[in-house]
Amino acid sequence: MNKITLTIDDQVVQVENGATVLEAARRAGIDIPTLCYHPDLSLAGSCRVCMVEDLETSRLLASCVTPAADGMRISTRSAAARRARKLNIELLLANHPNDCLGCDRSGSCELQRLAADLGVDRRSVDRFAGQKRKRPPVEQGFSLKRDPNKCILCGRCVRACGEIQGVMALDFAGRGFDAIVTTAFDLPYSEVNCAECGQCAAVCPVGAITEISEISRVWEALDDPDMFVVVQTAPSVQVSIGEEFGLEPGTVVTGKLIAALKRLGFDRVFSTEFSADLTIIEEGHEFISKITESKKLPHITSCCPGWVKYAECNYPDLLEHVSTAKSPQQMFSTIVKTFYAAKSGIDPEKIFTVSVMPCTAKKLEKARPEHRDSGFQDTDAVLTTRELARMIKEAGLDFINLEDGDYDQIMGETTGAAAIFGTTGGVTEAALRTVKEVLTGESLDRLNLGLVGIREAQVEIAGRVYNIAVASGLANAAKLLDDVREGKSKYDWIEIMACPHGCVGGGGQPFSRFSDAKDRRARGLTEIDQNRQIRKSHHNPDVISLYEEFLGEPLGEKSHELLHTSYQARNVR
Amino acid sequence: MNCVCGHAQENLDRYFSPLYSILNSYSKAESSLIPILQDAQEHYGYLPQEVLREIAGHLGLSLGKVYGVVTFYSQFHLQPRGRNVIRVCTGTACHVRGGAEVLKAIEKQLGIKAGGTTDDLEFTLETVACIGACGLAPVIMVNDDTHGRLTPEKVGLVLDAYRSKSKAGANTAAPVSRH
Numbered sequence: 241m242n243k244i245t246l247t248i249d250d251q252v253v254q255v256e257n258g259a260t261v262l263e264a265a266r267r268a269g270i271d272i273p274t275l276c277y278h279p280d281l282s283l284a285g286s287c288r289v290c291m292v293e294d295l296e297t298s299r300l301l302a303s304c305v306t307p308a309a310d311g312m313r314i315s316t317r318s319a320a321a322r323r324a325r326k327l328n329i330e331l332l333l334a335n336h337p338n339d340c341l342g343c344d345r346s347g348s349c350e351l352q353r354l355a356a357d358l359g360v361d362r363r364s365v366d367r368f369a370g371q372k373r374k375r376p377p378v379e380q381g382f383s384l385k386r387d388p389n390k391c392i393l394c395g396r397c398v399r400a401c402g403e404i405q406g407v408m409a410l411d412f413a414g415r416g417f418d419a420i421v422t423t424a425f426d427l428p429y430s431e432v433n434c435a436e437c438g439q440c441a442a443v444c445p446v447g448a449i450t451e452i453s454e455i456s457r458v459w460e461a462l463d464d465p466d467m468f469v470v471v472q473t474a475p476s477v478q479v480s481i482g483e484e485f486g487l488e489p490g491t492v493v494t495g496k497l498i499a500a501l502k503r504l505g506f507d508r509v510f511s512t513e514f515s516a517d518l519t520i521i522e523e524g525h526e527f528i529s530k531i532t533e534s535k536k537l538p539h540i541t542s543c544c545p546g547w548v549k550y551a552e553c554n555y556p557d558l559l560e561h562v563s564t565a566k567s568p569q570q571m572f573s574t575i576v577k578t579f580y581a582a583k584s585g586i587d588p589e590k591i592f593t594v595s596v597m598p599c600t601a602k603k604l605e606k607a608r609p610e611h612r613d614s615g616f617q618d619t620d621a622v623l624t625t626r627e628l629a630r631m632i633k634e635a636g637l638d639f640i641n642l643e644d645g646d647y648d649q650i651m652g653e654t655t656g657a658a659a660i661f662g663t664t665g666g667v668t669e670a671a672l673r674t675v676k677e678v679l680t681g682e683s684l685d686r687l688n689l690g691l692v693g694i695r696e697a698q699v700e701i702a703g704r705v706y707n708i709a710v711a712s713g714l715a716n717a718a719k720l721l722d723d724v725r726e727g728k729s730k731y732d733w734i735e736i737m738a739c740p741h742g743c744v745g746g747g748g749q750p751f752s753r754f755s756d757a758k759d760r761r762a763r764g765l766t767e768i769d770q771n772r773q774i775r776k777s778h779h780n781p782d783v784i785s786l787y788e789e790f791l792g793e794p795l796g797e798k799s800h801e802l803l804h805t806s807y808q809a810r811n812v813r
Numbered sequence: 814m815n816c817v818c819g820h821a822q823e824n825l826d827r828y829f830s831p832l833y834s835i836l837n838s839y840s841k842a843e844s845s846l847i848p849i850l851q852d853a854q855e856h857y858g859y860l861p862q863e864v865l866r867e868i869a870g871h872l873g874l875s876l877g878k879v880y881g882v883v884t885f886y887s888q889f890h891l892q893p894r895g896r897n898v899i900r901v902c903t904g905t906a907c908h909v910r911g912g913a914e915v916l917k918a919i920e921k922q923l924g925i926k927a928g929g930t931t932d933d934l935e936f937t938l939e940t941v942a943c944i945g946a947c948g949l950a951p952v953i954m955v956n957d958d959t960h961g962r963l964t965p966e967k968v969g970l971v972l973d974a975y976r977s978k979s980k981a982g983a984n985t986a987a988p989v990s991r992h
């Protein structure tokens with residue numbers, strides 16, 4: 241491949257043909273501020289914050305969309321470049337609510353940070369004072385809200401929703417001063433084909449798209465002496481929440497997470513991994529019954545509520561393929577308000593179930609009207625990883641120096657299989673470990689499916705070879721599903737996670753400055769799996785006794801009543 | 814609210830059948846979107862949400878994407894339009910010669926604001942940046958007719974000429990030019 245040599249701020253830089261000036265600079269360790277640029281998305285070049293000066297022509301260039309050329313002499317810090325960048329930030333702020341204190345993104349907002357870095361002050365913004373966008377915020381629903389007045393029209397959400405998810409729920413509407421980013425007819429997310437995955441919130445540089453916070457409801461429950469507050473933590477939270485306190489992505493902080501939750505006042509702290517094991521048993525047996533009774537395949541997983549809503553909107557004809565097993569979050573809460581309540585002698589009406597999830601779609605899932613199998617709303621509140629971090633900060637806990645805690649008993653045992661639920665491919669690997677061993681008594685080798693795009697594998701069980709596919713990111717999922725729809729799919733088992741890399745890349749995870757954060761979190765989970773004593777779901781002793789004492793057998797009557805659910809086609813596009 | 818007449822499906826089919834023939838007259842490609850929108854608007858008078866849903870579904874696009882296109886072009890309308898469209902010029906020449914008063918007079922007579930449509934769907938009122946007839950300022954257009962040198966007092970006469978026959982007043986004003 242031919243190389244290009246250019247000079248950036250007196251450094252001679254070599255890059256391959258096709259690299260942009262921004263990429264060349266970053267590779268040379270020179271940072272240029274950006275806003276509309278995102279490493280996972282296509283280029284837009286709309287915000288003009290990455291301006292640099294071409295010293296040959298004295299022209300200003302948007303470095304993110306300018307290809308590096310041989311012999312170029314670029315300055316990232318000339319007076320003209322600095323002035324242009326600052327001016328563009330000032331202009332963005334001139335049409336932005338002056339409300340950092342009231343914003344969920346204060347402290348993690350890229351616009352706020354750039355304004356500080358570039359030395360923008362209120363006076364320099366006020367000289368552009370004029371008309372500001374004034375649109376009503378859209379806050380209905382359970383997962384995400386939008387405040388169009390904070391939007392800087394960078395289009396990152398539009399690209400994430402279109403390119404990664406293939407959903408295209410968001411787009412630019414209107415033109416000129418009236419242009420905004422919105423859904424069709426400004427409808428709330430709940431009423432369009434949106435998966436509520438939160439990837440739009442994850443890439444938004446400002447507070448224009450954020451999760452609907454449940455922090456105050458959780459504080460209220462914690463402050464109520466009559467309430468018995470039970471919390472479950474999803475597998476991927478233990479490898480990401482540390483980032484909110486300055487640790488590297490993928491650092492395993494399970495013990496500190498538990499300790500923090502106990503300090504916050506939760507009466508019981510459990511891991512969703514317990515019910516991930518339960519999900520595996522139920523779903524594994526469902527798959528076994530499908531293959532032994534020659535029922536319709538492929539079997540498609542159901543633990544990702546973003547995928548479930550996407551399927552209901554876009555592939556309603558394929559819902560019969562989707563596992564009826566509830567997600568681990570919902571299984572957990574149902575068991576807490578039935579089995580656990582009875583066993584501990586606590587009135588389920590007085591139990592408040594909270595889950596800490598990497599996910600915004602889980603907020604929607606908990607509110608689905610069918611999730612009342614315990615006789616009460618099964619899950620009362622869902623906090624994202626980010627929301628829990630905010631509560632820990634509000635309580636003033638020194639997270640990093642907390643002494644490790646342990647999960648509480650009778651639903652506290654976890655397995656390696658359950659830990660890897662937090663990454664794409666994990667559910668499949670965990671389920672097949674169990675399916676193979678139940679059917680043949682043999683152990684399954686590691687599948688090593690990788691983390692990106694569509695992956696496939698062949699697994700031999702009892703003399704038959706099964707074709708397995710795993711997809712994360714809904715645009716990838718759509719490719720597999722279109723084949724199923726057209727009867728061309730060769731797969732017997734398909735796992736779908738809405739978010740890229742699975743839950744480690746969930747829409748409720750910390751905003752990271754590392755572009756490889758998702759990979760590092762995934763590695764953290766693999767490490768946990770490898771270090772666990774028990775690595776197969778059906779060996780989880782707490783799950784075994786749950787069946788013995790309460791549920792009976794997998795897919796039995798009680799399991800059906802409490803651990804399985806149904807879906808409905810939604811007539812939206 | 815659910816329909817109680819018992820013919821819901823039948824009515825729906827009748828409502829959508831012209832749309833289906835429009836859809837079938839174009840290739841099923843994203844590039845057909847704009848011509849389909851134009852034809853659909855021609856037929857329905859505007860672009861109702863249900864019609865856009867059908868179009869999106871047919872072309873395999875999201876409703877959000879279609880909405881983005883519809884709101885980008887000023888030729889497309891999401892609300893029913895009046896039988897007559899009044900465009901009041903707010904360009905510099907018209908402004909200097911009292912265009913704003915003309916607009917106010919029309920708003921008052923019709924009881925709507927610029928951008929609105931009267932309840933009887935007789936008139937839709939819009940403003941435009943310049944009609945290109947500055948010599949006649951202040952100017953308005955009603956449908957394809959240009960009316961120049963207007964005063965707030967003359968507005969009533971002009972509008973009456975366009976009201977449905979039954980409601981029209983005695984006086985009519987001839988447009989100064991036809992396009």
Ligand code: SF4
Pocket residue numbers: 384400401405407408409410429433434435436437438439440441
């Ligand atoms: S939540 Fe997901 S599907 Fe919905 S608009 Fe955001 S990115 Fe698109």
Ligand code: SF4
Pocket residue numbers: 390391392393394395396397398421440443444445446448449
């Ligand atoms: S909502 Fe956020 S990500 Fe989307 S365009 Fe606006 S600022 Fe950018």
